[in-house]
Amino acid sequence: MRRHVISVLVNDQPGVLQRVAGLFGRRGFNIESITVGSSEEPGLSRMIIVTRGDEKTMEQVSKQLYKLIDVAKVVDLSASPMVARELALIKVGAEPAERPEILGVVDTFRASVVDVGPNTLIVQVVGDSDKIDAMVELLKPYGIKELTRTGVTAMTRGMIRKQQP
Template sequence: MMKRHTISVLVNNHPGVLQRVAGLFGRRGFNIESITVGQSEEAGLSRMIIVTSGDDNMIEQVQKQLNKLVDVIQIVDLTAHPLVDRELALIKVSAPSKVKPMIISIVESFRASIVDMGVESLIIQVVGDQAKMNSLVELLKPYGILELSRTGVTAMNRGEGSNK
């Protein structure tokens, strides 16, 4: 059964590691829905959060292949336990003065914020899970989305424990 998986991969922060990880997915025919990379809590290490879909066998194969890469330190399937996941989006929407109040009302109901206000447009910043992002985008489409930039998912397991 195809299921969405969020995988945390701790890697050495060296040039080419992201390319090798992404290449591994591509060679195996696995799609990456989202990938974010940034510093981890340890100097010299980066954490990749990869969202992909597949059955349990496919995810097991991905983990085995990732473990073969020299720069991979640790792999955790975050979806095995309750997790917190968030994404950030910036949405530039057409906003002539007659519709600005309606757009602002939508933005407020999503606890998003307006980070730039032009004469004929607004840039909205929203943080949340993918469902929240998708819902806000759908509500803003009728006004005319001029530009959309999403960060991709970042995540960690809930509670006091860590993924180490």
């Protein structure tokens, strides 16, 4: 079962997210990650959905999505070279004596400290899912107090050529 990153362009209407998520649930497909935000098209939002399945399953997902009235376009981004990123905020226990070690990990991952408390640091890291996972593993020994992740957002690499009139 291969990991797929699907871009779904939908009408910016109440209930669309629920209908898309419901479709996945009814068909027994798991959503590993879903992010939704505005797109380059006024009135349309873009959903980036990460799921697993074979090619036949993904073809079925695409067909089912197109049956939803609010879906304008479905693209399997993982079928082409793409850029995918995720953001995580990690609150880690950080006594003053431990901070230099933690800052070494933060620097190695090109992450940043966005908040300093008396006994904690909040670290922000942006990258692919593997980078986030690796950073979390290295910070576990210090005691992760809280963790939140955005989910994947992605787009295909390269430039789209504009058509000449």
